[in-house]
Amino acid sequence: MRNFLRRVLPLAVAGITIIACTGTGMAAAAADSAYKVLVFSKTAGFRHDSIAAGIQTIRDLGAANGFAVDATEDGGAFTAANLGQYAAVVFLNTTGDVLDAGQQSAFESYIGSGKGFAGVHAAADTEYGWPFYGDLVGAWFASHPAIQQATVKVEDRAHAATAHLGQTWPRTDEWYNYRTNPRSSAHVLAALDETSYSGGSMGGDHPITWCKATGGGRSFYTGGGHTLESYGDSAFRAQLLGGIRYAAGQTEADCRPETGYTRLYDGSTAGWSQAGPGGFTNANATLTSTGGLGMLWYSAKELRSYSLKLDWKLAGDDNSGVFIGFPASDDPWSAVNNGYEIQIDATDSADRTTGSVYGFKSADLAARDAALNPPGEWNTYELLVEGERVQVFLNGSKINDFTNTDPARSLQQGYIGIQNHGDGDEAAFRHIRLKEIGASQDRTIEAESYSAVSGASPFSKTGAHGGRTLGYIDPGDWSSYAGVDLTGVTGFRARVVSGGPGGTIQVRTGSATGPILGTVNVPNTGGWETFADVQTGLTGVPSGAQTLYLTYAGTGAGLFDLDDFTLVRGTPPARTGPVRGLAGKCLDISGAATADGTKVQLYTCNGTGAQQWTVNGQILKALGKCLDVSGGGSANGTKVQLWTCNGTAAQNWTAQPDGTLKNPNSGRCLDVEGANPADGTQTIIWDCSNQANQKWTLP
Missing domain, CATH: 2.60.120.260 (Galactose-binding domain-like)
Structure with a gap:
């Protein structure tokens, strides 16, 4: 295994110290491989007085958890040769434009090689004109109210950055509003309850901490960390440690975007029934197995096609599994004999180990080993059941793909359950959620x-x-x-x-x-x-x-x-984002003005609202108004402008297979006048020619 044995075997050695994952205690980081982290805190705008404390905190975390830390405010550190020694780079309260073009290119290559980024607070107030960075950090800063206490709602308690937290986390900080919601492209770990403080402006869905796989590498971001006091808060320090470990590839997580799931268990066992001996304790929205052999099963509903996600953790060399596709029964052996078990125990034979369809098909062991966190750390399963097929994902990576051919069994209908295997086997489960796949769902x-x-x-x-x-x-x-x-x-x-x-x-x-x-x-x-x-x-x-x-x-x-x-x-x-065209520049509303007739131009991408277009059918809308052909004209050279949305043909645009954007009323395409890539060049309509100045990439 890539790192499972290396990281697990020390657990059996007497005297090793592991910091408990309780309440707001520090997250465990047992036996990570040695690695280095670069902390970058250059500012070209507002400078936080907490930067020095943040650097010292990361140094302390490194000393206690086996990683070395270098700190710099020199953009010259961003070269391929220098970056190559680091497993992750932390942008700590950076602001403004902090890297030149060559340094940006080196950092893009670094992330593309599979390395990691961790952003803290004002990392979102950085490099607005660099699209790669905007995607990497997940969202750019828009505004903030006064420093105050707010309630953080923890959505994912399996990620190393949030596993130590309860379901809510009251804390004081400067709470950013963001220009876009990152939920569609990132996996949200925690969000703000906007009713718990004043000044939230994201419409009630306010992510504040998230992770994502992007650009070939890993990204973690936390909106906390403005105040000096943050860096003395053990819970926030644990969040920083978990985020750095994820970015550095020392712990795995499912960081795919996640929407549309219904919670089957998040503290309440309503709808669940125990079959057989033993059971589960229920504390801190966590089910922990005791005794057995038994099974806690979701008896409220029989399922057909669905995505089942759940978080699980083993204490040591323990045994458990997830059952799917079995008939309703108070006998746990019915699930064994009539359904399928997706195994959790990692120490058995290939067809009976983590990710296997127990007794039927082994997981891809190389993929499993690369994705598996050891005992003491949380893992996330997705079991995707479609007809007679089940695909198994571990921490976001596909590790098994099995199709039932046994006429005595069926995955097309049945129930799901979690196993309490027996005395001495301790398995914990959290956040069990379900998305049914039906005719009305994507x-x-x-x-x-x-x-x-x-x-x-x-x-x-x-x-x-x-x-x-x-x-x-x-x-x-x-x-x-x-x-x-x-x-x-x-x-x-x-x-x-x-x-x-x-x-x-x-x-x-x-x-x-x-x-x-x-x-x-x-x-x-x-x-x-x-x-x-x-x-x-x-x-x-x-x-x-x-x-x-x-x-x-x-x-x-x-x-x-x-x-x-x-x-x-x-x-x-509808989709919202930049419309990119000639020379990689963006479709832009001049001066971010909203008056009817405002020029629509080509301009360097900067992430502002003047470049955020919502595409809904054949309508492109920004700053509350529509992309419009002046006067509904059809002649070559007619200017394109911003105008109050009115439903006329002058505001219809259809994306063509060749990448052009055609106004059907005129039969002509959106064009950068004179193929001039300079900032401020007017957009017009012109005969469709399939040239570069008529090619557009929509969000």
Whole structure:
């Protein structure tokens, strides 16, 4: 195993000290490998008087937990040669533009190599004109009220940065509002209760701490850390330690975005029943097994297709498992004999160890070992059940894929439960949640889980959901996915990455030459480590189970990688973000003015509201008004402007497969006048020519 044995064996050695994970105590960090962290605290704007205390705190954490710390305010430290010695870089209350172009490039390459970033507080008030950094930190600062106490709602208690906390955490700090909500692209660990303080402006959904896999590496951010007192708070120090350990690759976590789940257990056992002897204690919203062999099962509802997520932890060499697909029964052996157990114990034979479908199929042991946290630390399972297929994800990485062929068993319907294995086996569970997959819900499919493929093949990639993409895609390649229910599907969204020429994805049914339901353009995303989402509507979609084909087109070789794709049901959601065009610059409202007729121009991307466009169908909207062709004109050179939304054809824009944005009323495309990449260049409409000054990447 990559680090399981190295990190677990010391637990058996007498005399080792592990700091307890209770209340607000420090998180455990037993037997991490030695590593180095760079703390960067350069400021080009407001300077926090807590920076020195923050640096000393991280030095103290390093001394107590086996990592070395260097601190600098010199951007010259950002070279490939120097950064290579560090497992993670901490941006501690940085402000403003702190790195030049060469230093930015070195840092992008560093993250792309799989290394980590940890941002503290004003790290979100940094480098507004650097899109890579904006994606890395997750959201940029917008404003803040006065320093005051607020209630932090802890959403994820498995991540090393939050596992030591209760479900709520009252603390005093300077609470940032952010320009965008990071929930759609990051995994939220904690959020603010805006009713508990004054000045929150994010509409009641106010993330304050999150993590994500991005750009090939890892990212952690906490909005805390303004005040000097923060760095003397043991709970905040533990959060910093956990975030640094995650960024440095010393602990694993499921940092994929997560929405739409219903809590089955988060402190209350309503709807649960105990089968067999023994049971579970219930304290601190944590179930801990006692005695057995028995099972606590969710008797309130029989399940069919669903995503089940839960957090679990073993005390040592203990045994437990998660049961799925069994009939209702008060006999725990019914689940053993009629369902399937996803094993937790890591010390048994291959088909009976962590991630295995017990007795039926071993996990991918290399993938399992890379994703597994040792006893004493929390892990997260996702069990994705679709028909007779179950995919097992450990801390966000896919480690098993099993399809039932036994007519005496079925995954298509049944119940779920957690096992209390016996005396001396201690397993703890938290935050059990469920998302049912039905005709009214979106469905995400890993691209490499195809039924058949031509040309393309799986590729292991850091930052990919499940650890792999469908790669080596050339023109004419295709992949197919059998038995996909397309009832009610209206849209297609794909997570892609490309350092090559890009291309198109054509969505078809029946065969690789079947009818095209929709086509989406895949741009060069800025490198083979920079993922992006692309989306299109679908038409003529048949209902029921179909074989879905994705065919790939373009010019040249190595077009792009496809990570996963989502079939969107109902009205496709609006998307908000920058519209990028010529020279990597953004579609911008001049001076952020809102008067009718304000110039819409090309400008260096800066993350401001003047560049945040909401795409809803054929409407592009920013600062409360719409992208509009002046006077509803159709002549070449007609200016494009901001105007009150009025539903006229002058405000309709359709994304074309070649990356252009067409105004159907005029038949002409959104164009950067004279192909001039200078800041402030006017946008116009012009005959569609497929040139670079007419290519746009929508959010």
